[in-house]
Amino acid sequence: MQKSLSIAIVGSGLVGSLLAVYLRKAGHSVHIYDRSPDIRKIQFSGRSINLAMSDRGWKALDAVNVGDSVREIAIAMDKRAIHVNNELKFQPYGFNGESIYSISRGTLNRKMIDLAEEAGAEFFFEKKIWDVNLAEATLQIGETERGEWEAVKYDMVFGSDGAFSRVRHRMQRQSMFDYSQEFLPTGYKELHIPANPDGTHRLDKNSFHIWPKGDYMLIALPNLDGSFTCTLFMPFEGENSFASLTNRKQVEDFFEKNLPDTVDVIPNLAEDFFKNPTSTLVTMKCFPWTFENKVALIGDACHAIVPFYGQGMNAGFEDITVLHEFMEEFGDDWEKIFKAYEKSRKPDADAIAELSYRNFMEMSSKTADESFLLRKKIEKRFSEKYPDKWLPLYSRVTFSHRPYSEALAIGDHQKAIMDQVMLLPQIEKKWDSEEVEEKILGLLRF
Amino acid sequence: MQKSLSIAIVGSGLVGSLLAVYLRKAGHSVHIYDRSPDIRKIQFSGRSINLAMSDRGWKALDAVNVGDSVREIAIAMDKRAIHVNNELKFQPYGFNGESIYSISRGTLNRKMIDLAEEAGAEFFFEKKIWDVNLAEATLQIGETERGEWEAVKYDMVFGSDGAFSRVRHRMQRQSMFDYSQEFLPTGYKELHIPANPDGTHRLDKNSFHIWPKGDYMLIALPNLDGSFTCTLFMPFEGENSFASLTNRKQVEDFFEKNLPDTVDVIPNLAEDFFKNPTSTLVTMKCFPWTFENKVALIGDACHAIVPFYGQGMNAGFEDITVLHEFMEEFGDDWEKIFKAYEKSRKPDADAIAELSYRNFMEMSSKTADESFLLRKKIEKRFSEKYPDKWLPLYSRVTFSHRPYSEALAIGDHQKAIMDQVMLLPQIEKKWDSEEVEEKILGLLRF
Numbered sequence: 001m002q003k004s005l006s007i008a009i010v011g012s013g014l015v016g017s018l019l020a021v022y023l024r025k026a027g028h029s030v031h032i033y034d035r036s037p038d039i040r041k042i043q044f045s046g047r048s049i050n051l052a053m054s055d056r057g058w059k060a061l062d063a064v065n066v067g068d069s070v071r072e073i074a075i076a077m078d079k080r081a082i083h084v085n086n087e088l089k090f091q092p093y094g095f096n097g098e099s100i101y102s103i104s105r106g107t108l109n110r111k112m113i114d115l116a117e118e119a120g121a122e123f124f125f126e127k128k129i130w131d132v133n134l135a136e137a138t139l140q141i142g143e144t145e146r147g148e149w150e151a152v153k154y155d156m157v158f159g160s161d162g163a164f165s166r167v168r169h170r171m172q173r174q175s176m177f178d179y180s181q182e183f184l185p186t187g188y189k190e191l192h193i194p195a196n197p198d199g200t201h202r203l204d205k206n207s208f209h210i211w212p213k214g215d216y217m218l219i220a221l222p223n224l225d226g227s228f229t230c231t232l233f234m235p236f237e238g239e240n241s242f243a244s245l246t247n248r249k250q251v252e253d254f255f256e257k258n259l260p261d262t263v264d265v266i267p268n269l270a271e272d273f274f275k276n277p278t279s280t281l282v283t284m285k286c287f288p289w290t291f292e293n294k295v296a297l298i299g300d301a302c303h304a305i306v307p308f309y310g311q312g313m314n315a316g317f318e319d320i321t322v323l324h325e326f327m328e329e330f331g332d333d334w335e336k337i338f339k340a341y342e343k344s345r346k347p348d349a350d351a352i353a354e355l356s357y358r359n360f361m362e363m364s365s366k367t368a369d370e371s372f373l374l375r376k377k378i379e380k381r382f383s384e385k386y387p388d389k390w391l392p393l394y395s396r397v398t399f400s401h402r403p404y405s406e407a408l409a410i411g412d413h414q415k416a417i418m419d420q421v422m423l424l425p426q427i428e429k430k431w432d433s434e435e436v437e438e439k440i441l442g443l444l445r446f
Numbered sequence: 447m448q449k450s451l452s453i454a455i456v457g458s459g460l461v462g463s464l465l466a467v468y469l470r471k472a473g474h475s476v477h478i479y480d481r482s483p484d485i486r487k488i489q490f491s492g493r494s495i496n497l498a499m500s501d502r503g504w505k506a507l508d509a510v511n512v513g514d515s516v517r518e519i520a521i522a523m524d525k526r527a528i529h530v531n532n533e534l535k536f537q538p539y540g541f542n543g544e545s546i547y548s549i550s551r552g553t554l555n556r557k558m559i560d561l562a563e564e565a566g567a568e569f570f571f572e573k574k575i576w577d578v579n580l581a582e583a584t585l586q587i588g589e590t591e592r593g594e595w596e597a598v599k600y601d602m603v604f605g606s607d608g609a610f611s612r613v614r615h616r617m618q619r620q621s622m623f624d625y626s627q628e629f630l631p632t633g634y635k636e637l638h639i640p641a642n643p644d645g646t647h648r649l650d651k652n653s654f655h656i657w658p659k660g661d662y663m664l665i666a667l668p669n670l671d672g673s674f675t676c677t678l679f680m681p682f683e684g685e686n687s688f689a690s691l692t693n694r695k696q697v698e699d700f701f702e703k704n705l706p707d708t709v710d711v712i713p714n715l716a717e718d719f720f721k722n723p724t725s726t727l728v729t730m731k732c733f734p735w736t737f738e739n740k741v742a743l744i745g746d747a748c749h750a751i752v753p754f755y756g757q758g759m760n761a762g763f764e765d766i767t768v769l770h771e772f773m774e775e776f777g778d779d780w781e782k783i784f785k786a787y788e789k790s791r792k793p794d795a796d797a798i799a800e801l802s803y804r805n806f807m808e809m810s811s812k813t814a815d816e817s818f819l820l821r822k823k824i825e826k827r828f829s830e831k832y833p834d835k836w837l838p839l840y841s842r843v844t845f846s847h848r849p850y851s852e853a854l855a856i857g858d859h860q861k862a863i864m865d866q867v868m869l870l871p872q873i874e875k876k877w878d879s880e881e882v883e884e885k886i887l888g889l890l891r892f
Contacts, residue, residue, distance in 0.1 A: 179627050180628070183623070
């Protein structure tokens with residue numbers, strides 16, 4: 001039995017709430033602080049991308065028996081639905097019917113807070129943390145940055161306060177703290193496809209819908225109420241850009257010309273476009289993630305990634321899985337737990353950041369590309385015949401629990417092989433031949 | 447004639463002081479703030495590396511006629527003096543006797559502040575800037591971060607406040623601000639070789655002395671008073687590391703064993719070793735560098751680099767040269783000046799960061815390596831015969847005014863050629879043959 005500690009978690013998002021459940025189960029007292037109001041009591045919308053829960057996320061939820069109650073608010077998506085030239089093509093995600101699960105961020109966050117409360121965590125909303133005394137695990141809480149602060153001391157503090165974490169902000173001011181933040185020149189905006197009058201979905205419900213357009217793309221993920229949450233990813237500047245769409249007519253003309261099959265299903269296009277903010281996309285990396293046995297960062301607070309692999313939340317939940325394994329292994333030695341956690345997790349966080357960054361190209365351009373689809377067909381055929389020798393990158397990231405860093409390394413190897421294969425003369429005719437199979441077998445080095 | 451503005455410069459270091467001279471000559475009113483006391487009135491030592499002024503630095507000084515007064519405190523170094531196995535080898539820096547110039551940081555900083563004052567700039571020491579209102583070019587000045595602040599408004603603010611700039615700190619909190627800081631696992635410590643009793647230098651005065659030891663190295667640069675400022679670069683952890691040298695005996699034994707020819711010339715080794723701090727080495731990059739026509743970063747505040755190319759100060763001074771060119775070109779349009787400045791300068795700042803990072807390996811390992819010396823000999827021979835076709839990388843960085851980014855690109859090309867050349871059978875015998883010459887000519891693509 002571990003010694004019971006008094007622990008503060010800064011940030012009541014998905015990772016903070018699930019971490020609270022784990023820490024409560026380990027017998028600790030848990031206070032969760034958030035600068036925002038209780039999300040259960042306010043409208044939450046207009047700037048989110050629907051979540052895609054996959055195996056890593058489910059594992060972390062199921063380990064504390066909350067997976068099933070989350071499944072109630074999730075919709076399985078077993079394929080991409082690619083909208084190109086008013087045609088629809090389906091690409092299954094897995095070879096064995098595997099699915100990822102669409103969940104609205106607001107709905108899941110409310111559920112996670114309920115679950116943490118049920119587990120005995122105590123929430124403090126609209127409490128702003130401005131600074132943290134790292135060595136003392138003491139929070140500085142106040143109305144404003146320059147106003148009066150109250151100091152509240154704990155045994156330990158977790159920063160799960162996201163990409164712009166205040167806890168990390170204090171750690172950044174230590175010497176030898178590596179840090180980077182890099183913004184994409186692409187932003188995003190939420191749009192909305194309402195349900196049919198009878199409550200059914202206007203597009204195939206069990207698909208992740210993509211309109212790949214090269215330098216921009218639209219995606220749509222299903223909600224329980226028959227609607228879809230859409231996200232338009234687009235450069236801030238340039239020809240097809242947010243800067244070029246400044247009035248109703250421009251927006252409507254743009255969609256009519258470039259995304260004609262969306263016009264009927266997005267009735268409030270222009271209203272939503274100008275009501276909803278344009279949000280930025282940032283990759284944030286840092287190290288170390290912990291301070292002695294007192295403070296640890298988790299989730300986006302230590303590894304914010306762009307959303308193009310659907311792994312942000314899954315990676316954050318997997319942080320908890322890994323942390324928990326070391327809690328089991330090292331008992332009360334939190335310095336050892338923290339050191340092992342950051343050391344184990346950092347290469348995987350860097351790997352999923354890289355994979356997510358690269359995947360924008362795959363989603364926005366390559367899914368519409370014949371040669372890319374041929375690659376996928378060849379991979380699929382080989383993988384079905386030699387499942388032990390070839391698990392495609394997407395599956396390794398999404399439907400396995402192998403480290404992200406391994407997925408990146410093996411994925412690069414597979415890509416090098418497929419680059420060779422695609423150079424074979426007349427590959428489009430002999431893609432399912434023994435020659436291609438032999439070629440791949442000859443190049444595989446694992 | 448430009449409109450006269452009231453300008454604040456935050457940071458009274460080398461770049462801030464020289465910038466003040468330029469802005470005064472352009473007719474502006476200039477206030478310089480520094481959180482530290484006036485360096486002219488205090489002892490400054492124990493944590494610096496001597497500066498190596500080269501062509502880019504001199505150009506910026508000479509353009510406002512202060513070069514000659516700086517030359518009075520500089521010592522020419524026309525070669526590296528490599529100490530290996532108690533032997534001494536000399537490597538000239540240029541092919542035409544070019545030199546870099548050793549200057550102690552404290553001495554130069556005092557001189558630069560004098561020069562800025564003579565030009566009419568007003569200094570405010572021991573004034574701490576805690577925040578900047580970017581849109582209003584307003585400084586927040588106070589004793590402590592949480593105490594009372596006084597707001598002082600200017601037309602424009604320059605942040606020349608170094609790698610941990612407070613001005614940049616405010617810009618960092620803007621959206622879309624790219625930022626990275628990365629620490630080396632290597633630190634450094636200042637040591638001291640005093641003058642001979644008669645005031646002469648104990649080692650060759652006109653050399654940059656290096657003891658290359660692989661994962662660590664010692665350097666020594668001459669001072670006017672006959673002494674040398676030495677710097678020991680060494681990993682924080684590991685076999686040969688600061689962590690492994692924790693008492694007098696360990697330090698003395700280490701130097702006796704590994705750097706025996708320094709023992710006689712560093713009499714206060716152990717005292718200095720434990721009195722002087724171990725400093726960190728950081729590479730910091732960011733973008734943008736400016737805010738509207740109100741705020742601009744310059745020098746280390748926007749591009750802190752590791753010291754292994756001797757270009758930190760030179761790059762900062764060249765920022766001023768470039769800024770000044772755009773001041774001449776765009777007159778009162780400071781938004782245009784700032785945009786052109788950051789756009790022009792960013793790729794060059796990234797390039798010298800990369801070159802400086804790489805150069806640690808060259809200085810600490812390769813200068814002791816036979817194959818490296820052979821490369822240098824081949825390059826020298828070819829360059830002397832075809833001066834228009836081959837300017838070595840070091841010369842392009844140090845003795846030219848061509849952009850750093852060009853130096854990096856051409857340097858990479860030259861390295862690829864030399865990699866090929868070094869693969870020629872028996873290269874060590876035919877290094878000065880026509881075959882080698884033809885090989886290089888055939889591979890050159892510019």
